[in-house]
Amino acid sequence: MKTRKVVLSDEEFAQLRSLLARSAGLVFDEARRDSVAYCIAERLRATGAPDVSSYLALLSDGTERQQLLNEVTIQETHFFRNPPQIRALRKYVIPELLKHADTHGRRIRIWSAGCSTGEEPYTIAMLLRELLPTMAGWDVKVIATDVSSRALEAARSGRYGERAVQMASPDDLTRFFVATGDGHYEVRPEIRELVQFRHQNLVTDPVPFAVDERIDLVLCRNVTIYFSRETTRGLMARLHASLRDGGYLFLGHSETLWQVSEDFRLVPLGTGDSAAFVYRRIDEPPKERRGTVLPDRRTEDEGPPPPKPERRGSSRRDRTSVPAAQPVAPPSAVAVRAALSDGQYDDAIAAATKLVTSEPLNPMGHYLRGLALVNAGKDDAALVDLRKAVYLDPSSGLGHFLLAGALHRLGDPSAAAREYRAAADTLGTRKEERTAPELGGRSVQELAALCAQLEHQLGNAREESTP
Ligand SMILES: C[S@@+](CC[C@H](N)C(=O)[O-])C[C@H]1O[C@@H](n2cnc3c(N)ncnc32)[C@H](O)[C@@H]1O
Numbered sequence: 001m002k003t004r005k006v007v008l009s010d011e012e013f014a015q016l017r018s019l020l021a022r023s024a025g026l027v028f029d030e031a032r033r034d035s036v037a038y039c040i041a042e043r044l045r046a047t048g049a050p051d052v053s054s055y056l057a058l059l060s061d062g063t064e065r066q067q068l069l070n071e072v073t074i075q076e077t078h079f080f081r082n083p084p085q086i087r088a089l090r091k092y093v094i095p096e097l098l099k100h101a102d103t104h105g106r107r108i109r110i111w112s113a114g115c116s117t118g119e120e121p122y123t124i125a126m127l128l129r130e131l132l133p134t135m136a137g138w139d140v141k142v143i144a145t146d147v148s149s150r151a152l153e154a155a156r157s158g159r160y161g162e163r164a165v166q167m168a169s170p171d172d173l174t175r176f177f178v179a180t181g182d183g184h185y186e187v188r189p190e191i192r193e194l195v196q197f198r199h200q201n202l203v204t205d206p207v208p209f210a211v212d213e214r215i216d217l218v219l220c221r222n223v224t225i226y227f228s229r230e231t232t233r234g235l236m237a238r239l240h241a242s243l244r245d246g247g248y249l250f251l252g253h254s255e256t257l258w259q260v261s262e263d264f265r266l267v268p269l270g271t272g273d274s275a276a277f278v279y280r281r282i283d284e285p286p287k288e289r290r291g292t293v294l295p296d297r298r299t300e301d302e303g304p305p306p307p308k309p310e311r312r313g314s315s316r317r318d319r320t321s322v323p324a325a326q327p328v329a330p331p332s333a334v335a336v337r338a339a340l341s342d343g344q345y346d347d348a349i350a351a352a353t354k355l356v357t358s359e360p361l362n363p364m365g366h367y368l369r370g371l372a373l374v375n376a377g378k379d380d381a382a383l384v385d386l387r388k389a390v391y392l393d394p395s396s397g398l399g400h401f402l403l404a405g406a407l408h409r410l411g412d413p414s415a416a417a418r419e420y421r422a423a424a425d426t427l428g429t430r431k432e433e434r435t436a437p438e439l440g441g442r443s444v445q446e447l448a449a450l451c452a453q454l455e456h457q458l459g460n461a462r463e464e465s466t467p
Pocket residue numbers: 023024025026073074075076077078081113114115116117120145146147148151200201202203204220221222223226252
C-alpha cells in the first residue's frame with residue numbers, strides 16, 4: 001500500500017510530542033512537525049489504522065510505541081566516524097585503557113550508548129583488536145545499546161553497504177571485513193565476538209550493568225542532540241556514575257557539556273585542528289586535602305599524564321594543582337570590548353589573545369578574538385576562532401552569526417547558509433548576548449529573523465546558479 005501524506009493537527013502533534021518526550025526524551029520542535037507526520041504516515045500504512053486519531057489510540061500498546069520509536073529515531077552513523085576521535089582512541093585512550101587494565105584484572109568495559117546500527121561499537125572492537133591482537137587471559141567487552149529494536153537487528157546482522165565503510169582505510173577493510181562480492185561487507189567474527197548488543201532506553205531504563213560494575217569508556221555520540229538540556233543533564237549524571245575514576249566519555253562533535261555538567265574534565269587529546277576534545281571522570285581528592293598543592297595522583301600504571309585538562313568555560317581551577325586561596329583571575333573580556341569600542345582593533349586582538357591563552361577552552365575568548373579579527377578585516381584568521389567558539393559552545397547564536405558573515409564574505413555561501421541557520425535557531429538562548437553591542441541596535445528576535453532571511457536568500461541564490 002502507498003504511503004499517503006498526513007497533516008497533523010496542533011492537538012495531534014502536541015500529543016505525539018509529549019509521548020515521544022516521555023518515552024525516550026526526544027524533543028520535536030515545530031520545525032520537525034513534517035518529519036513526525038511522515039513517520040506517522042508510515043505507521044498508518046503499516047498498521048492499517050484509518051486515521052491519526054485511531055493510530056494514537058494504538059500507542060497505548062508498548063509494541064506500537066516501540067515501532068514508532070524505530071520510525072522516528074535517526075540512525076545516521078558509519079564506521080570510523082569522527083577521525084580526530086578515532087586518532088585519539090588509537091593513540092591515547094585505548095593504549096591507556098590497556099595499560100590500566102593490565103594491572104586491574106585485565107578487564108575492560110566499553111559502552112557504546114546509542115549505538116544505532118552497530119558501526120560505532122564494531123569500530124571500537126576493531127581498534128581493540130588492532131592494539132591487542134591476542135586476547136587470551138583478557139576479559140574485554142563492548143556493550144552496545146540503543147532504543148531502536150530495528151537498528152539493533154541490523155547491528156546484530158553485522159552486514160553493511162558501501163556507504164557505511166567509506167571512512168575505513170583499504171587496510172582496515174581487509175583486516176576487519178569480509179567482502180561478500182555483492183557490494184556488501186561483513187564484520188569478521190573475531191570483531192563481532194567482542195560486542196554485545198542490548199536494548200536499552202537511555203532516558204527511562206537503568207544502566208545496563210551491575211551496580212558495582214564500572215566502565216572504562218563510554219561513547220554517547222550524536223544522541224543527546226535530540227534531547228532537552230534537562231534530559232541530557234540527567235543522562236550525564238548517570239554516565240558519570242557508571243564510569244570509573246579516570247574513565248573517558250566521548251560525545252559527538254556538536255555536543256558539549258557546557259552549561260550541562262561540571263562533573264567531567266574536558267581533555268584535549270592531540271594538537272591543533274586534529275585535536276579531539278573528550279571528557280574524563282576525575283574524582284576529587286578527599287575533602288581535607290583540598291586547597292593545597294597536591295602531587296599528581298596518577299600512578300605509574302596509568303601511563304603518561306594526558307594533556308593538561310581544563311574545565312570547559314569555567315573559571316573554576318583544578319583543585320589538585322592550584323591552591324583555592326589564590327585564584328588566578330582571567331584577563332577581562334571588558335578590556336577586549338573597551339578596545340573594540342575605541343576602534344583599537346590590534347589592542348582588542350591582543351587582549352582577546354590573553355583570554356584565549358589563559359582559558360583555551362573558554363568559547364568566549366575565541367568568540368571575542370573572532371569578533372576583533374572580523375572588525376580588523378581579517379576574516380580568514382577570524383574563521384579559526386569563530387569555528388572554535390561555536391564548537392565549544394554550539395548555542396552561541398552570535399558566534400554562528402559572525403562565522404556566517406565571515407564565510408559569506410570569503411565566498412562560501414553553502415557554509416554561510418548553514419551558519420545563518422544555526423544562528424537563527426540559537427539566537428536568544430544566551431542572556432549576555434541580549435546586551436552585546438554586535439546586535440547592531442536590533443533585538444535578538446530581529447537578528448534571528450534576519451539570519452533566517454539571509455539563509456533563505458543564500459539558498460535561493462545557490463538554486464538559481466545551479467544549471
Ligand atoms: C545518530 S545515531 C548515533 C549513532 C552513533 N552513536 C554515532 O555517533 O555514529 C543516534 C542513536 O541514538 C538512539 N537514541 C535516541 N534516543 C535514545 C534513547 N532514549 N535511548 C537510547 N538510544 C537512543 C537512536 O535510536 C539512534 O540510533
